[in-house]
Amino acid sequence: MDQIFRIYEDKLLKSGLADPGAPLLGLLDARLSWNRDDIACAELERLFDHLSINSLVFSQPAEPYRSIVDYLAETSGGIIFPGDCETRTFLHDLPVSFNFSSESIILALKERKSVIIPGHGIITYGTVGLEQAYVTFSSVCFACFVKFFSDYLFDVKHGKINNKRQNLFDLLVKRLDPAPCFKASLMKGPFDSAMSVRKAIQEAGMLIVEHRLVDSYFGNISFCYNDTLYISQTGSSLDNLQGFIDPCPLDGSSCTAITASSELPAHLKIVKNTDSKAILHGHPKFSVILSMDCDIEKCECRGQCHIKCPHERFVGDIPIVSGEVGSGPHGLCNTVPEAIKDRPGVIVYGHGVFTAGQTDFNRPFKNLIKIENDCRAEYFNRIR
């Protein structure tokens, strides 16, 4: 089997997105190859005839995603509309196909990057490689997870939970990953070379992934050393940052960091406007879910919370701000740097968490875990 298949099977398993033996991966150059034989291959081969794609992932997601995805799909009426930032920006919405036939799958994939077939799994594709299909697969799972738990919270408050959903919820709660916990310590600052800075970033990246504080592998990390911000590249896997960290001189004298994370503007503002040097950004699930729970009944901005929430909102002492990915008038770079001053971290509506520290990643990492665990506890408080 091709090495590349093994890499993506591994990724799917390690990030808890699929069970061993489940993923079916296809890759087409001049010839089509699969990671294994499967009866589905014949049907899925047609996708390559009808779509301008070069790779495909088909898998039943692992629990708890599987039950969530199936539930959302079955109750959807054909398209699932998650409200998290990742979906809003990149996937838009999630089409469902109620039967496993190439015609109906193709119809969905002609319009969107993924299709959910309840009882069968999720299909995603890439035009330049499996990485793309993998990323989409992971985003779908993440989006569905967030949607299920935030819808539940909303509907519980409005007394709209039926037995079926309650039973599923109870079951899922039992299957949740244990709350992340970290007792050891990361590399201690202050760092005395660019080399150790890079090492510290790599270490933090690895731990973030290990503790599932990101959806799949994405988030971003930076450290400011000697007037240069070292930052993870856009689309890099946080558990493998060696060779994927861009140096970005603060005086702007080089554009090499054009490949840096989309959130570079926010990172730069934080290090320029605060004493912080070490910044972490992840997408821990319950922080994202809780950020979307707003009780302000008559808010004039309902529906636009992600770009212009006018209210000061908090979980404990952690502010929740609005802001979209990257730059632009609604970019989170306009909200996060201000909000993070003198605070352990900030939650961005429907998106994720930023934490910052002054000498190394110990404090920001612990805060990231703490914020997520506080949000998780608070979530279960609110449904009671």
Added chain:
Amino acid sequence: MYGWCGKIARLNLSDQTWSVETADPEILKKFIGGRGLAGYYLSKRITLNWDDPDMPLLIFTGPLVNTRSPTSGRMTIMSRSPLTGTVGDSSVGGSFGTELKKAGFDGIIITGKSHTLSGIEILNASIHVTDACHLAGRQTGYVHSLLKGKGSTAVIGPAAESGVVFSSIIVDRHFAAGRSGIGRVLASKNIKYITVKGNGKTKIFNTQDLRKAREDVFRLAAASPILLGEFGISRFGTGALYDLMDARCMMPTDNFRQTKFSRASLMNAHAFKKRYAPKKIGCRGCHILCKKITKNRTSIPEFETMSHFSALLDNSDINTVIRANRICNEMGMDTISAAATLACFSEISQKRLSPNEIVSLLLDIGKKRGMGTELGMGASTYAKRLGRSDLAMAVKGQELPAYDPRGAYGMALAYATSTRGGCHLRAYPVSHEILRKPVATDRFSFKGKARIIKIGEDLNAVADSLTACKFIFFAASLEEYARIYTAVTGIKTTGQDLYKTGERIYYNERIMNAANGFTEKDDDLPGRFFDSPGYKNTSIDIDPIDREAFLKARSNYYMVRKLDKNGMPVPDMARKLGLVVL
């Protein structure tokens, strides 16, 4: 009709007559507009010589032009290329496309030959051919100034008039239809300039859907480090790529003898920004605004120009880069080809060109003086005459842009298969090989690249036909643009349907080239890339490209593109796409 005007103007310069024809809606659907539609009309005449009076020069916009669709102010100018003999086109911005639509035309087909040097002036639905003898030999800037008030302007310079094969057409002073030597076709028709002005509106099928789809694209653009990020092209211009090419050790240096330029850090976009403090401008309707001009309206060079007039010529004088760019624009010649031809000359004559020599040679080329006469034939012809074809860094006679193919194998394949010769924009693999979008691919591997390049070619064929700017596809995809297309035209489509259309447009170009005798022999790179290494140090080796692997990838490409094993179009496939092999 929504989106399109549904009208195409035909102008015959020989007898100075013009007419308007109604576009066949089926053809519009099949070829969209811009490059696709121009290609459809060109294919009927493609075997004529480029300077045959019956050879058309086509200027086409697309259905999204003159609407609120993002980055859709562009158009294509196409004919048969005097430089390569292939299909020759150039996508260009500014306001021309928008004005043409406002005037009521999706495109204009110019044939024949004017008896004396003339101008074409389009004002809403009327076309006038005017005398332009007094403008003979005039630089483009001067002509643009004279035409003030006549709307958008497209102008050739002295280079085209004196027969330089890589002449450009300069639109609205700052935007170049640079590649393929398209300016020379206009010169052969004795046309010095074209102006267009209109005040019509383009009808939109569903404005609300358009607004929604537009927001989706804006959101993606904002999330894109390359477009609107801290170091993106909106802030720094396309020169933002310069440092990255340096960091990746793939900056063509010394006529591609090296891939690393020691003084790159002093010649980067930041250096230009600091020195010239430029402001942003852009194509009509674009919110990215990637062009930079100084206070006295001098253009800051695009990335390719920056790179080739520095590294490729081993020049470390920043002002010479600015001057070279200005001369090329004033003379009306393609900066990439001009710089690469000088680099070829420099290597053959074994001497490094001083800043003054660069400047004076460019002027000589534009004015057809001394050495300039020979260099105006382009690197390939020049090198061939001296028996040194191996030193012309070109594909199908078109000089290569500023990405060394030894540093990105998808680019190597894309250069070879490009239907207009040495060009990075047909498949634009820079996106994934260098900029990590939509995800990163291994730049030192041919694995999977055949299909990736084919898909990229189809995508960009669609972009050039809608028309939309290729840069937006660093962030968005046809998925979002399909919704825009549907909102504008009312024609239901999907991202994947558009890919199919792109495939048709590209195959049509392969058919045209095949009809002119192009075969797999022409889908190749200069030998240097297979036998000489580029930069080496402890952390990176830019090795020669493995010839076997390249050939394998190319034959894979033929399979994926559904050509025969010699790269020739197959009647069966053509039929499936609704085309015929010529």
